[in-house]
Amino acid sequence: MPAQQDQPHVVVIGGGFAGANAVLELADAPVRVTLIDRNVFKTFQPLLYQVATAGLNPGDVTMFLRGLTAKAPNMRFRQGLVLGLDPQRKIVRVDDGGDSPTEISYDHLILANGLTTNYFGTEGAEEHSMPMYTRHDATAIRDRIFAELERTSRAGDFDPLHISVVGGGASGVEIAGALADFRRDGLGLLYPEMDQAVLQVRIIQRGKEILKAFPAELRTYAAKELQDRGVTLELGHGVTRVGYDHVELDDGSIRESDITIWAAGVTTDSAVPEWGLPLRESGRIAVDYTLQVEGLPGVYAAGDIAGQAEELEQLAQPAIQTGRHAAAMIRAELAGEQRRPFHYKNLGSAATIGRRAAIMVMPGGQALTGTSGWLAWLGVHIMKLMGGRNQRAVAINLMSLYAGFGKHRHPNPATGDVDSLAAARTFGDSADRRKFGPGHAG
Known part of the structure; x- marks a missing residue:
């Protein structure tokens, strides 16, 4: 109408x-x-880390905003x-x-x-680290990772690629876990000449625990799962300076960091x-x-x-x-009616650590971990997506990625797209800018 x-x-x-x-x-x-x-599209931010690690295509997590008129014919869009x-x-x-x-x-x-991303006034953070708040941020991280892996593959001698994730909240934990899963399940397929130990992943968190919004037993579970996947946890130290290939901690120590992903907060x-x-x-x-x-x-x-x-x-x-x-x-x-107070209904919270490992707090307080937690996390995230094509694409891609079929499915470094005959493409892929040279910070 x-x-x-x-x-x-x-x-x-x-x-x-x-x-x-x-x-x-x-x-x-x-x-x-x-x-x-x-932007002309809506981005499903909770799954951006999957785009950043090439688990999903950019179009899987974006929806054309004008598409809202299908359900809201009284809406007009203005970019x-x-x-x-x-x-x-x-x-x-x-x-x-x-x-x-x-x-x-x-x-x-x-x-x-x-x-938007909060750098907390950290020296060099805006210039040298890579945020993960928009679709462009995620694709920039993805392209930078594969560019650095290509550089590493040409190095000959053992030349570790150090990726530092600053921030131990859900975003930081999820991208670190996804990188660890890629190292275990995808790196050898794409780069058979590399040892898995080439890819080094660490989380740097100012606080002494990750995922502080979750109960203590879930924080402990998540930390153990990350460490079992080979993620280094540097807790209790903040980052005071970010350089092109390193970060400096608040105790003056230096950590090599070829790629620094900033997931420390928003403002x-x-x-x-x-x-x-x-x-x-x-x-x-x-x-x-x-x-x-x-x-x-x-x-x-x-x-x-x-x-x-x-x-x-x-x-x-x-x-x-x-x-x-x-x-x-x-x-x-x-309608001439009285306005009423807003009351938030807590429907639970969740974070995924990696393949078949997630934590979820249900509305009644029940905690889920492992495969059951991951299946609950998957269901919640698919239901939140707008658009049937997005829901189908994400379900197919994540199930094949995490349910044991990873060896048959891997990202194409030239495009970042996931090679899967069943993967559905939605609006957004063709609009992405591709970056292949090292040093791009998004």
């Missing part, structure tokens, strides 16, 4: 979990919806970079490639633009403080108990950017639930 121009206009900034679910919540509401994002807001005039200023910024007016606004984009919105000490946009931005009626924030009095973790479920709630509050306003 075509959107009616005289209907209230809702602008949603950001097409991630929060923004996309806000759009879907407004699908049958009597409003016009404009979704603004700098562009938000430059600023004017809440008094109810205007969003957008750089959409024209000669001058475009002003888009709104009646209601949902801010769901997410966060608000530097442009957000210039928007004139109330901010929490964390830098997130201050919202009240209904997710309305403090002092700005009709303006809501959802997902990672929303700063509640008790802030939630940067996970998919909080983003999904806050996105839907913010949209529901707009519906309530339009």
Whole structure:
């Protein structure tokens, strides 16, 4: 059904979990919806580490944002970079490639633009380390790894390739575990001239334990699984400086690091403080108990950017639930109903360590590990994907990768695509830029 121009206009900034679910919540509401994002696709960030290690193709974890119109016909998409807001005039200023910024007016606004990589002011980190927050970041890591392996294969003498993962949260653990599995199951197939010991993987974590958000017994299980896979855990020391081929720790010691992957945290984009919105000490946009931005009626924030009095973790479920709630509050306003508080429903948390090894805390607190944990993790992640083709592609690729068929399936270093007759390709693969020379930091 075509959107009616005289209907209230809702602008949603950001097409991630929060923004996309806000759009879907407004699908049958009597409003016009404009979704603004700098990319034309939505990225399923929890599986980016699989793209970075060539376990999945980029298109497996991306969805064309205009595809949301299939379920939300009242939505229109606008690609562009938000430059600023004017809440008094109810205007969003957008750089959409024209000669001058475009002003888009709104009646209601949902801010769901997410966060970005936090380097914590670490010297050299932004220049020499590789973040893993966007699809481009993941493909850059993938291409750099294979470029360095090619260099190593030509070296002749034993020349270890050191990969350091800074950060012991779920992202750091998952990519380290995936690299360890690749070393065990794929390296010998692609590079038969190499010894497995050539690929050295370490996690550097300032705290004394990894996965601090999980119960102690699960943290212990994950650490043992990583060590059994040959991942070195350097705990209790932070990184103070990142060089091109090394990192320096807070005790002054130096570690070789041909590739440094930065998975240490996230923060608000530097442009957000210039928007004139109330901010929490964390830098997130201050919202009240209904997710309305403090002092700005009709303006809501959802997902990672929303700063509640008790802030939630940067996970998919909080983003999904806050996105839907913010949209529901707009519906309530339009219907003349009272807005209601947001209550987060904890549906559990999970992290995968590698083949048939994962940890998961169920909603009732029950803990799963090993194969059962991995199967639960797989099911949850597939269900969160939007689009049937994405769900089928990820299910096929991950099951073949982890369920014992890895030796028949491996990445093509020239493209990073997974060689699998059953692998489904979805939007995004052809748009990737390929990098093969060493030294590219994304």
